[in-house]
Amino acid sequence: MVKRRRKLPQAAVISLIATCELMSKSTGESATETFNYYLGLIDKFDYYFFDSSWPEKFDHVVASTFTEEDLDFLFEVKEEYTERYDALCLKKNVFLDGFPAYFALLWTSKAYHKEFIRPLLMPISDAFLKLSENNESAPEVLGKLKDEFQSLSLIHFGLLDRLEVEYLDKPENLLLDKILDLIHTQEGYPECDNQRCRYRRQCLHKVQ
Numbered sequence: 001m002v003k004r005r006r007k008l009p010q011a012a013v014i015s016l017i018a019t020c021e022l023m024s025k026s027t028g029e030s031a032t033e034t035f036n037y038y039l040g041l042i043d044k045f046d047y048y049f050f051d052s053s054w055p056e057k058f059d060h061v062v063a064s065t066f067t068e069e070d071l072d073f074l075f076e077v078k079e080e081y082t083e084r085y086d087a088l089c090l091k092k093n094v095f096l097d098g099f100p101a102y103f104a105l106l107w108t109s110k111a112y113h114k115e116f117i118r119p120l121l122m123p124i125s126d127a128f129l130k131l132s133e134n135n136e137s138a139p140e141v142l143g144k145l146k147d148e149f150q151s152l153s154l155i156h157f158g159l160l161d162r163l164e165v166e167y168l169d170k171p172e173n174l175l176l177d178k179i180l181d182l183i184h185t186q187e188g189y190p191e192c193d194n195q196r197c198r199y200r201r202q203c204l205h206k207v208q
Contacts, residue, residue: 015098064111124158138178
């Protein structure tokens with residue numbers, strides 16, 4: 001059986017090319033590589049990507065709401081989660097009159113994070129806040145977090161997520177920065193590409 005070729009709206013293709021060019025400035029990858037990556041996702045997951053007609057104009061509700069079909073697709077194959085997530089975010093932002101640029105992908109990503117990821121991370125940041133009230137050192141607090149949550153990766157992202165949702169007092173801020181630094185130094189956690197994490201640790205070393 002010959003696979004029927006289906007296409008994106010022309011206006012969306014033009015906008016996506018511009019978006020890939022913008023993304024290349026921060027990722028270091030060429031716009032062509034990024035564009036071809038998205039085209040590959042569309043071809044690989046065409047049964048999901050083209051399962052309904054495109055909305056005429058950008059709709060924030062569509063871009064930030066995840067249906068049962070979206071979630072079934074996302075978790076269908078665990079090993080393909082990253083690709084499927086990228087495909088989902090892309091699909092949510094394709095419209096007949098164009099593609100609303102890189103920031104729309106971020107809106108979709110943030111909406112997904114708020115609904116599905118943050119609830120998993122909040123117990124970690126809540127535990128950090130409770131421990132921070134006891135005037136314990138960064139190694140002591142990190143040790144207790146490790147005892148409770150086991151995973152350095154979860155602790156790392158849980159602490160960073162706290163910075164997204166709440167302003168911390170200066171002592172809590174400093175303690176959090178010291179714990180992030182310990183995670184990446186003494187604990188041997190790989191260097192991450194989170195700009196906020198890297199910036200805060202750099203500032204910490206400047207004042208020490």
